Amino acid sequence: MAVVKISQKEILQDIRSGMDETAIQKKYNLSAKGVKSLYEKLIEAGLFGHKVDTVLRRLNIVNVLADIRGGMSRSELMKKYDLSAEMLKRVGKKLLEARGSRSVDDDPETIIEEPADFITTSEFVRHEVDLEIPVYDAARPEVQGTVRDISEEGVSIAGLEANVGDAKTLVILADEFGQFAAFEFEGYCRWCFTDPDEGTSLTGFAITRISDEDLGELRKLVRIITTGG
Secondary structure: OOOOOOOHHHHHHHHHOOOOHHHHHHHHOOOHHHHHHHHHHHHHOOOOOOEEEEEEEEEEHHHHHHHHHOOOOHHHHHHHOOOOHHHHHHHHHHHHHHOOOOOOOOOOEEEEEEEEEOOOHHHHOOEEOOOOOEEEEOOEEEEEEEEEEEOOOEEEEEOOOOOOOOEEEEEEOOOOOOOOOOEEEEEEEEEEEEEOOOOEEEEEEEEEEOOHHHHHHHHHHHHHHHHOO
């Protein structure tokens, strides 16, 4: 049996960035059983619950300001942009710093540093997709990817490139048998992995905003994947 050597520092950085099981398997050439064993060893070693320094998030500061001026509450802002109370304070500070120094012609994006709590084991529970389910970026519908695994909290996609922190509206197409309708959601890229040798890419998105109707379709998809119907 071949022995796969893995850098503890590197694997921890990947997991803390939000990389899911599919990406871990591909990057480190592991089986599903191998990934499970790896997580168990990390848990036994007491490494879960540790923190890393920071990850970078890109936010459209013009959109945030428009929402604030439109009367959006703190809780609504936190939910829409997937922010903690502390992170919302940092965004408010960025807005104050930008007053008088940012024009309408400036780049609307701003970068904030987000403390990256080590991901708990429950966040690894995504459902691997064996079906061919197309997904695309609403801003570029001509470029499609394929859903690799999914949960109510996030999705990983093959063939749709993004940078960590990118915010996108993603559309998952309906299946041909009518078991679930097309639905969309807003999310931001938590991790990305590109294999230059194979010319493939995997990206992981956290779901930050989804309508009740679209959430119903997402749940149908998860149910189909987990139970077959």
